[in-house]
Amino acid sequence: DLVRSRGLGDVYKRQVKNIILTNRYERPFNSDFGCNLRGFLFENLTEPVMVLIKDRVAMAIEKYEPRVSVEDVVVREDETNNGLDIMVSFLINGVEEPISVSTFLQRVR
Numbered sequence: 001d002l003v004r005s006r007g008l009g010d011v012y013k014r015q016v017k018n019i020i021l022t023n024r025y026e027r028p029f030n031s032d033f034g035c036n037l038r039g040f041l042f043e044n045l046t047e048p049v050m051v052l053i054k055d056r057v058a059m060a061i062e063k064y065e066p067r068v069s070v071e072d073v074v075v076r077e078d079e080t081n082n083g084l085d086i087m088v089s090f091l092i093n094g095v096e097e098p099i100s101v102s103t104f105l106q107r108v109r
Contacts, residue, residue, distance in 0.1 A: 012068055012092055013101040019064050020057060020086060020103055035060045041084065041107045045077045057086060067093050082107040 022034030035056050043049055054073040061070050071089040078085050083106035089098050 008092070009099050012065070012090070012099060015065050016061055016068070016088055016090065016101050017103050019060050020088070021105070033064060037084070037086075037105055041082075041105060045084075050075050050077075053084070053086075057088065061088065061090065069093065071098055078104070 019033075020035050020037065023038055024034055024036040025031045027033045037053060037056065040049065040053055053075050057073045057075075058070045061068065068090045071091060073089075074085075074087040076085045077083075081104070083104055085102065085104055087100060087102040089100045091098055
């Protein structure tokens with residue numbers, strides 16, 4: 001498999017994870033980069049807020065990583081660890097095999 005043999009899947013996973021974990025204004029000269037999700041960690045996580053988070057993740061990945069197509073975004077609240085579990089499934093353009101990456105955003109006081 002071309003993607004796995006060259007480690008390209010790991011490159012795309014890392015890039016998608018960087019987009020999810022980056023807040024706006026964290027990158028010099030590219031203040032709009034990222035999902036800006038940390039503010040949601042202290043919100044009341046209702047269904048409309050979860051849908052907003054999913055949409056924000058999908059739009060940011062499509063905007064900042066045009067070499068992939070987002071298949072699905074799953075967001076779950078993890079009350080025991082005070083955070084959000086985010087799992088993204090995507091396709092690399094030109095490759096049929098989907099790739100998944102998950103990350104955890106945690107409230108820090």
